[in-house]
Amino acid sequence: MEKEPDSSRQQNGWVGAALHGEFSDPLDHRLRYSVSLTESALTVQMISSQPARSKAVFLLADCVGCHAYPERDGDGGNVAADPGRDGGNGDGGDAGAYFAVYFYPFRGRWMSGGSARQKVEQVFRVVPLPDPAANLREAQRWARAIRDAAAKQIPRRNGVVYAQVPRPCRLMVLLNPQSGRGQAMQLFTAHVQNMLIEAGVPYTLVITDRRNHAREVVRKADLRQWDALVIMSGDGLLFEVINGLMEREDWREAVRTPLGILPGGSGNALAASVHHYSQAPPAWGEELLLSCGFLLCKGLVSPLDLVSVQLPSRRLFSFLSLAWGFVADVDLDSERYRTVGAVRFLLGTLLRLASLRVYRGRLAFLPLEAEPEAPPTPRTARRWARARPTDHAQERPSFCSNPASALRCGSAPSASPSPSASPSPSPNNNRSERRRGRVPSNRNAVTAETDQTDNRTRTRTETRTDPPSDPPSDPPSDPHDDTLTDQKTNNQTDNQTNQQTDHQNQNHTHAPPGPSPASNPAPNPNPSPAPDPAPRGPLLDPLLPPLGQPLPDSWRRVEQQDFVLVLAMFQSHLSEELWAAPGAAPDDGLIHLFYVGAGVSRAALLRLFLAMERGAHLECGVPHLVYERVRALRLEPLSPQGTITVDGELVGPGPLQAQVHPGLARLVCG
Ligand SMILES: Nc1ncnc2c1ncn2[C@@H]1O[C@H](COP(=O)(O)OP(=O)(O)OP(=O)(O)O)[C@@H](O)[C@H]1O
Numbered sequence: 001m002e003k004e005p006d007s008s009r010q011q012n013g014w015v016g017a018a019l020h021g022e023f024s025d026p027l028d029h030r031l032r033y034s035v036s037l038t039e040s041a042l043t044v045q046m047i048s049s050q051p052a053r054s055k056a057v058f059l060l061a062d063c064v065g066c067h068a069y070p071e072r073d074g075d076g077g078n079v080a081a082d083p084g085r086d087g088g089n090g091d092g093g094d095a096g097a098y099f100a101v102y103f104y105p106f107r108g109r110w111m112s113g114g115s116a117r118q119k120v121e122q123v124f125r126v127v128p129l130p131d132p133a134a135n136l137r138e139a140q141r142w143a144r145a146i147r148d149a150a151a152k153q154i155p156r157r158n159g160v161v162y163a164q165v166p167r168p169c170r171l172m173v174l175l176n177p178q179s180g181r182g183q184a185m186q187l188f189t190a191h192v193q194n195m196l197i198e199a200g201v202p203y204t205l206v207i208t209d210r211r212n213h214a215r216e217v218v219r220k221a222d223l224r225q226w227d228a229l230v231i232m233s234g235d236g237l238l239f240e241v242i243n244g245l246m247e248r249e250d251w252r253e254a255v256r257t258p259l260g261i262l263p264g265g266s267g268n269a270l271a272a273s274v275h276h277y278s279q280a281p282p283a284w285g286e287e288l289l290l291s292c293g294f295l296l297c298k299g300l301v302s303p304l305d306l307v308s309v310q311l312p313s314r315r316l317f318s319f320l321s322l323a324w325g326f327v328a329d330v331d332l333d334s335e336r337y338r339t340v341g342a343v344r345f346l347l348g349t350l351l352r353l354a355s356l357r358v359y360r361g362r363l364a365f366l367p368l369e370a371e372p373e374a375p376p377t378p379r380t381a382r383r384w385a386r387a388r389p390t391d392h393a394q395e396r397p398s399f400c401s402n403p404a405s406a407l408r409c410g411s412a413p414s415a416s417p418s419p420s421a422s423p424s425p426s427p428n429n430n431r432s433e434r435r436r437g438r439v440p441s442n443r444n445a446v447t448a449e450t451d452q453t454d455n456r457t458r459t460r461t462e463t464r465t466d467p468p469s470d471p472p473s474d475p476p477s478d479p480h481d482d483t484l485t486d487q488k489t490n491n492q493t494d495n496q497t498n499q500q501t502d503h504q505n506q507n508h509t510h511a512p513p514g515p516s517p518a519s520n521p522a523p524n525p526n527p528s529p530a531p532d533p534a535p536r537g538p539l540l541d542p543l544l545p546p547l548g549q550p551l552p553d554s555w556r557r558v559e560q561q562d563f564v565l566v567l568a569m570f571q572s573h574l575s576e577e578l579w580a581a582p583g584a585a586p587d588d589g590l591i592h593l594f595y596v597g598a599g600v601s602r603a604a605l606l607r608l609f610l611a612m613e614r615g616a617h618l619e620c621g622v623p624h625l626v627y628e629r630v631r632a633l634r635l636e637p638l639s640p641q642g643t644i645t646v647d648g649e650l651v652g653p654g655p656l657q658a659q660v661h662p663g664l665a666r667l668v669c670g
Contacts, residue, residue, distance in 0.1 A: 019145050021138075022047070023124035026098060035124060037142070039149055042101060044122060058122065062105040063150035064199040064297040068139035070132060071096040095128040097135035099143045102198040104294045106281070116287040117280070117294055119195075154300070169227035169299070171196070171203040174214045174241065176233035176264065181339050184264030188232050191286060192262055192293045199297035203230070208237065215244035218254075228258040228668055230296060234265015235320055239647040242306065242665065246317045251539070259304065260296045260668035263288050263576070266338055267331075267345070267648060269320055272573035277302070277586060278670030284576050295670040303587035303663030307570055308541050309646050311656045319665070320647040321574060322658060324635055325359040326352060326565035326596070326605070328645040345575050349609055356564065356605070358598040360639035361654075363558040363566055365593055365630040366543055370554040543632040543659040551634060561638065562598035564605065564624070568633060568658065569594070572615075579615035586669060589662035593628045600624035632659035 018038045025031035036043045040061070046054040100123045106115040124142070126135045177185050185207070196203055208214050218229060218241050231238045238261060245254040263271035268288065275283055275291045283291050309316045323331065334348030545551060567574075569581035569592040581592035596605070604622045611620040618627055634657040635644070644654050 019142070021142065022127060024127055026123040026125050029125065032127075033124065035142075037145055037149060040153060042122070042146065058101070058103050058120065059105065059153070060146070060150040061153040062103045062117075063146065063153070064102050064104060064195060064294060066099060066101045066143045066146040066150070067198070067200070068097060068099040068136065068143040070136045070139075071098070095130060095132040095135055097126045097128075097132065097139035099124055099126070099139040099146075101143075101146055102195075104195075104290065114281050116283050117290050119290075169201065170225065171201060171228050171230050171260070171296075172221070172226045173203045173205045173230045173232055173262075174208060174217065174237060175205060176208045176214070176237045179233040179237065179265040180268075181266070184232050187264055187286070187289055188262070191289050192232070192296075195290075195293045195297055201297060201299075208233075212240060215240040215247075218244040219247050223254055223257050226257065228260050228296075228299075230260035230262060230668075232262040232264045234263075234267050235269050235647050236265065236649055238270060238319065239649055242317050242319055245665075246306075246539070255306070255665045258301045258666045258668050260292075262292050262296065267575040269573045269575050269578075269648075270571055272576045272579075273571035273584070273586070274667065274669055276572050276579070280670075288576060296668055298670060300669060301666050302669040304665040304667035305570055305587055305589060305660050305662050306664040307568075307591060307658050307660050308539065308544075309651070309656055309658045310541065310544060310547055311651060311654070312547060316646055316651065318570065318646045318658070320569075320571050321580075322568040322633075322635075322644070322646050322656075324361070324566040324637065324644045324654070325357070325563055325642050327567050327574070328643050328650075329357070331645050331648055332643060332650060345577065349606075353602050353606060356602055357641055358562050358564060359566075359637065359642040360561055361563060361566075361635060361637040361642075362561060363563070363595060363636075364551055364555050364634045365558075365591075365628060366555050366632040366659075368590065368629045368631060370556075370631075539661065539664075541632075541659045544634075544657050547634075547655060547657055555632075555634075558595065560597050564596040564598060564600055565594075566635060567594045568592065568630075570660070574612075578609070578612045580612055580617075582615035582618075586667050587663045589631075589660055591630045591633060591658070591660050593630050593633060595626050596622070597624045597626070633657065 018036050020037075021035050023033050023035055025033070032047045034045045034047055036045075040059065042058045042060065042063075044056045044058070100121060103120045103122070104117040105120060107118040107120075108115050124139075126139045126142075128135050129138075173188070175184050175188055188205075206214070206217055208217075214231075214237050229241060231241055238259065241259065242255070245251060245257065248254045261270045261274055271288055271292050274295060275288055278291070278295055280291055304319060307318045307322070309318050309322065330345060330348040330352045333352060334344040337344035337347050340347070551557070567580065569584055570590075571586065572579060572581050572584040574580035580594070584590070584592050596608070600608075600622065604624070607620055608617045608622050608625060611617040617625065634655070636655040637644070637653055640653070642653075644651050644656060
């Protein structure tokens with residue numbers, strides 16, 4: 001049983017390593033809370049209630065931000081609107097100040113099993129002293145302390161810390177309003193916008209109005225203004241952005257701009273992968289969006305492999321997948337069912353199964369063990385081995401291990417957002433929110449919960465559009481801060497959000513594509529995944545001979561020439577539902593190559609795709625399925641049937657070849 005706090009204690013402040021204080025409820029001033037902040041948690045206990053039901057513990061690892069603000073226009077005395085607010089405690093409310101803390105803990109789902117991140121907002125009213133400025137200072141002190149403590153709650157992998165204290169930063173959010181079911185804008189407004197405000201992360205919204213718009217925007221953008229480029233769409237828009245970055249003259253620096261993903265499409269494979277890498281329980285739809293938004297606010301950055309794909313007339317850069325045969329056909333066939341969302345892939349799979357085809361072609365690859373530094377792995381062992389979800393943490397001990405490789409935030413951009421375009425809520429919005437009772441009382445969260453790790457607790461999700469108004473906190477002590485969290489600029493309130501549509505790039509011409517395959521040197525007999533040897537100029541693919549030339553002996557040729565599908569995965573998920581490469585990590589330097597030979601039955605193929613939802617397809621005993629971990633591959637279709645897709649985009653009939661470039665780009669990850 002928790003000991004009741006000493007309500008006679010007048011002085012709030014530090015006691016040992018914890019900050020203690022007493023505050024009242026924003027809606028009912030009679031309700032008072034004892035609040036304690038330690039380095040890892042905020043503990044809220046209702047004073048004078050049943051102890052067993054009165055305490056809530058919120059982990060700071062789940063906190064995206066905290067803001068202080070004053071009582072506006074004497075709003076605290078809004079007794080008429082809410083008679084319970086001035087609960088006869090004599091404080092009147094006219095000089096009060098508040099701080100609001102935003103958590104996204106895992107909570108049990110309302111209807112189904114499992115848990116997902118859900119918003120919990122805690123708002124506290126500083127029990128007023130006669131001086132409003134003193135109350136505000138106290139609220140600001142708490143907000144700052146909570147932000148600083150939350151910023152230190154950085155996930156560790158194998159004991160490695162990924163990021164440190166907060167710094168100012170700025171996002172460009174590229175949003176495709178046509179992606180998925182055409183609801184990306186509504187989803188962004190409903191789920192992401194407030195979260196970014198809560199985290200103090202200003203952003204500029206660029207709404208794409210046509211194919212290749214995003215590609216043109218990033219090709220000519222002044223990237224010094226942006227600390228991350230965020231894609232709110234499906235995987236197709238990110239494919240455009242990556243290729244736009246790689247088309248720049250300064251591609252080498254440009255492609256280091258951290259990339260964030262927010263699922264707004266129908267497949268959302270990278271978003272599902274990013275969520276999976278954070279080791280969170282599976283999530284779909286809006287829960288996946290909330291998870292990716294949370295990870296974006298946390299702002300940790302991982303290296304991201306890119307795969308250079310050479311076609312006869314052009315070269316592309318891929319972050320996700322390369323598919324030929326069944327998977328590519330399903331992807332393209334199901335485009336017409338886009339409005340049903342992710343279910344389109346299931347529909348497409350069933351339809352394509354009904355008219356199963358065989359695709360004739362030659363497949364060759366450079367296996368992982370062909371490299372001198374890689375330990376030899378018996379093929380039989382690899383062939384059916386399934387890398388467990390937990391394996392990849394061990395495989396990549398250097399996940400963002402260098403703090404300098406995490407997101408570096410620059411100074412706040414000078415451009416001010418247009419006030420008319422800003423969705424930033426005004427202080428008055430806050431007042432009316434409270435009048436409507438939408439500023440939450442903490443009572444429910446505190447009384448309904450004994451510990452936030454208890455997944456049985458249900459919490460109503462609140463939205464809040466009130467801007468933070470606490471002034472800049474102390475500058476961060478670490479000049480190499482790497483997180484997106486907690487904007488701390490002098491113009492924080494005014495610059496919270498800048499929402500604008502950018503139509504300036506519509507007539508931009510394409511930069512020339514990357515080097516032609518013919519410009520590649522002869523293959524390296526001892527290929528290594530080391531970075532491109534050329535310090536300047538185009539990125540070379542040292543593992544690949546020119547497309548028409550024979551492959552080196554270190555490559556392995558697949559004997560069979562009749563396939564049902566060839567699928568090369570560079571991330572864990574092929575869609576929200578399909579966990580295609582269970583052992584994949586964003587920076588594992590690998591192409592996860594799967595192929596299914598002709599002769600597989602429809603039933604076996606269906607079984608395989610159903611098992612893929614659980615990442616169990618390598619264990620479901622379909623002998624036609626082969627899995628290889630490779631560095632490069634070449635695919636030469638011999639029959640006119642079948643298309644090839646790269647990251648879900650149709651690229652033509654082939655031939656093509658590809659090689660992985662480990663850690664070439666950077667990904668906002670968890
Ligand atoms: N305003 C727009 N109108 C039409 N097409 C657009 C627009 N903006 C971007 N596009 C194009 O739409 C294509 C599909 O977008 P995207 O892949 O992001 O969504 P999706 O196909 O719904 O999702 P997923 O790839 O996850 O299935 C992209 O190739 C992009 O070039």
